[in-house]
Amino acid sequence: MNLHQFRFVREAVRQNFNLTEAAKxxxxxxxxxxxxxxxxxxxxxxDIFRRHGKxxxxxxxxxxxxxxxxxxxxxxxESLKRVGKDYASQDLGNLVIATTHTQARYALPKVxxxxxxxxxxxxxxxxxxxxxxxxxxxxHDQADLAIATESIADQKDLVTLPGYQWHHVAIAPPDxxxxxxxxxxxxxxxxxxxxxxxxxxxxxxxxxxAFALRKISPDIVLEAIxxxxxxxxxxxxMGVGIVAxxxxxxxxxxxxxxxxxxxxxxxxxxxxxxxxxxxxxxxxFTFIELFSxxxxxxxxxxxxxxxxxLYEL
Numbered sequence: 001m002n003l004h005q006f007r008f009v010r011e012a013v014r015q016n017f018n019l020t021e022a023a024k025x026x027x028x029x030x031x032x033x034x035x036x037x038x039x040x041x042x043x044x045x046x047d048i049f050r051r052h053g054k055x056x057x058x059x060x061x062x063x064x065x066x067x068x069x070x071x072x073x074x075x076x077x078e079s080l081k082r083v084g085k086d087y088a089s090q091d092l093g094n095l096v097i098a099t100t101h102t103q104a105r106y107a108l109p110k111v112x113x114x115x116x117x118x119x120x121x122x123x124x125x126x127x128x129x130x131x132x133x134x135x136x137x138x139x140h141d142q143a144d145l146a147i148a149t150e151s152i153a154d155q156k157d158l159v160t161l162p163g164y165q166w167h168h169v170a171i172a173p174p175d176x177x178x179x180x181x182x183x184x185x186x187x188x189x190x191x192x193x194x195x196x197x198x199x200x201x202x203x204x205x206x207x208x209x210a211f212a213l214r215k216i217s218p219d220i221v222l223e224a225i226x227x228x229x230x231x232x233x234x235x236x237x238m239g240v241g242i243v244a245x246x247x248x249x250x251x252x253x254x255x256x257x258x259x260x261x262x263x264x265x266x267x268x269x270x271x272x273x274x275x276x277x278x279x280x281x282x283x284x285f286t287f288i289e290l291f292s293x294x295x296x297x298x299x300x301x302x303x304x305x306x307x308x309x310l311y312e313l
Contacts, residue, residue: 005040079279098143146273163292167262171241193221193239203268
């Protein structure tokens with residue numbers, strides 16, 4: 001057996017059991033992929049895939065267990081390559097960050113600016129998506145780390161650590177009646193059209209939950225994945241915005257004012273996600289500590305070794 005066979009099996013599963021697409025993804029021929037898989041099955045003495053005619057349809061039960069081992073072996077091979085690269089060039093390489101628009105726009109600029117000063121030879125790439133897409137990038141080794149507020153903490157095979165806490169704010173034009181209130185309530189917000197995040201982003205679930213618990217049906221007239229879009233429509237008078245607190249800056253957003261809303265929607269935690277078992281180059285540890293100073297290399301290494309549940313903000 002060989003690594004090519006393992007890669008063919010993994011890619012066949014990733015391509016929904018389409019060997020033609022698997023061959024294209026690996027820049028080889030479909031008959032070659034099919035032959036290599038059959039030879040691996042013969043060597044192992046079990047069928048990895050269920051077949052209908054010449055087409056594969058699904059994994060067999062032993063095939064599922066074999067796939068787990070294949071994923072582990074290929075991950076270790078990638079780790080070996082990274083170890084070699086790391087020691088050959090400690091300050092040279094690529095850093096791919098999978099994150100949401102809000103993190104890329106508001107939380108990361110200062111961190112990346114400082115990181116590039118320390119590691120000018122490292123090429124930084126930001127891949128944006130929703131939390132599910134971000135987790136997939138990590139699972140498929142398309143990113144070194146993920147940064148998001150939402151559901152990456154619940155993803156299997158990911159180690160997630162808390163980066164920082166934040167709260168929502170309500171935003172409105174300077175003359176809006178809400179700004180005159182001493183303490184904002186959900187009932188106050190529900191009197192006006194609301195503009196906030198798409199359900200997959202920036203703590204939107206907590207907003208919906210807060211209104212639902214009070215049996216209030218807010219008039220959400222616009223949803224967006226981007227706080228800048230929300231602020232734009234608030235400025236033209238379309239409604240009151242609810243955004244992450246770090247997305248509002250009094251100096252930059254001079255046409256708007258903010259009202260604290262953390263007491264209504266609770267505390268949110270932005271987390272850093274890493275693929276369990278992956279090899280982290282030296283500069284990845286530095287980036288993590290720049291993003292969240294409490295996440296030292298020692299703590300991250302302990303988390304990757306299985307102690308990540310022992311640390312919370």
